[in-house]
Amino acid sequence: LLVYTDLDGTLLDHHSYDFGPALPVLERLERLGVPWIINTSKTFAELRSLRQRLGHGHPFIVENGAAVYLPAGCLPGGEELPEEQGLRVRRFAPERRTLLERIAPLLADYECTGFSQMNVAELQACTGLAAEDARRALQRNYSEPLLWRDSELALEHLSARVAACGLSLLRGGRFVHVMGQVDKATPMPWLGAQYARQSTAPLQTLALGDGQNDVAMLEAADRAVIVRSPTHAPPAVRGRSVTLTDALGPAGWARAVSAVLDQLITEAPDD
Ligand code: 2M8
Ligand code: MG
Ligand code: MG
Structure with missing residues (x-):
């Protein structure tokens, strides 16, 4: 499993930018070794400080699909990439x-x-x-x-x-x-291919977002979760597996990710 998540209004509360309700589930992802990729409108500078607070060590996508950063030691091999402040970067958008x-x-x-x-x-x-x-x-x-x-x-x-x-x-x-001409889905095939080099089993993707700028990412994933917003209507998302959370922001995020993990973990012994 590979998780792609938006930040504002999704993993972070729309008003307070708090992620407290999601912490236990982030820890569960870490224990299970499930990479969770941040896919946000935020900047590299914002991510540097936020990732420290979140304890995030996985790749992240900034400015709505514009560039993917790979932390040192993450996804070694593959094509040669330029470095920016110690991280390898693959850019998809003009300056x-x-x-x-x-x-x-x-x-x-x-x-x-x-x-x-x-x-x-x-x-x-x-x-x-x-x-x-x-x-x-x-x-x-x-x-x-x-x-x-x-x-x-x-x-x-x-x-x-x-x-x-x-x-x-x-x-x-x-x-x-x-x-x-990029959106949050643009880097997903490239990043998915980097993970595919490492694993033999086909990777399932789960994406979570709350806004119109998340639609392409949600539609590119196997499972999509629309996180309910306190300020705007849920965006229209097409797909086989699309759900809308009852709870807002990080509380909705936590319940939705837990539900997927519960399902995949109980299913695993039978396949
Ligand atoms: C902006 O992004 C959010 C994403 O939904 C927005 O449009 O409301 C960005 O500029 C981001 O860099 C910034 O942190 C955020 C703050 O609310 O707003
Ligand atoms: Mg958002
Ligand atoms: Mg966003």
């Missing part, structure tokens, strides 16, 4: 600089504010993040989140214009994210 140049003329037509125009205090005001965390969220390499104040129709209009210049746009929990 943010190129992105900002291309979207600047489009954004002038809408009521919205991008992270590149916000300071730490402004980002704190719209996210509730601590100053240090807001500073890390602003250190982006591949994507531009926008605080959207314009209409839904205007957003559809921008989405089409963004697509026409080879970029994409997806809605997260609080922001609209503009990036290259």
Whole structure:
């Protein structure tokens, strides 16, 4: 089993960013040796500090599918990869600089504010993040989140214009994210192939997310869990095995992952 999980609104509470209710189940995954891959809109800088608090030692995907980082010693062999601060990285998206140049003329037509125009205090005001965390969220390499104040129709209009210049746009929990033509599913086949080199048994995938930016990841996994949000309706997800949690955020996450583990563990002796 390979678990892919979103952070905000999924493993972390939408408002408090707390993951306490999920801790016992994270420990269970560790005991069972199940890799849990973080797949988030957050940045490399945010992940560095968060992964320490979570005790996370597995690969992680940043900025909505833009790049996968492999911690030292993880998934050895395979293709040669560049290193960034001691981690190997496989990139899937163009750099943010190129992105900002291309979207600047489009954004002038809408009521919205991008992270590149916000300071730490402004980002704190719209996210509730601590100053240090807001500073890390602003250190982006591949994507531009926008605080959207314009209409839904205007957003559809921008989405089409963004697509026409080879970029994409997806809605997260609080922001609209503009990036290259990637989403959270983009790195999954590559990462799955890295794990497949190590194991003889076929790997099952489980993905958990709460927002529209998680749909591609949820649809690419064998089992999908939509984690209920306190602020937005569950996204529409197609697939054979899709469930919606009753509980919100990390509490819903914990129950859903436990249920899958219970099922796989009791099933194992018969196969
Ligand atoms: C942004 O991401 C979330 C993902 O759902 C959002 O759109 O609400 C990102 O900018 C991320 O870097 C940041 O930590 C988060 C804070 O709420 O917002
Ligand atoms: Mg989320
Ligand atoms: Mg996210």
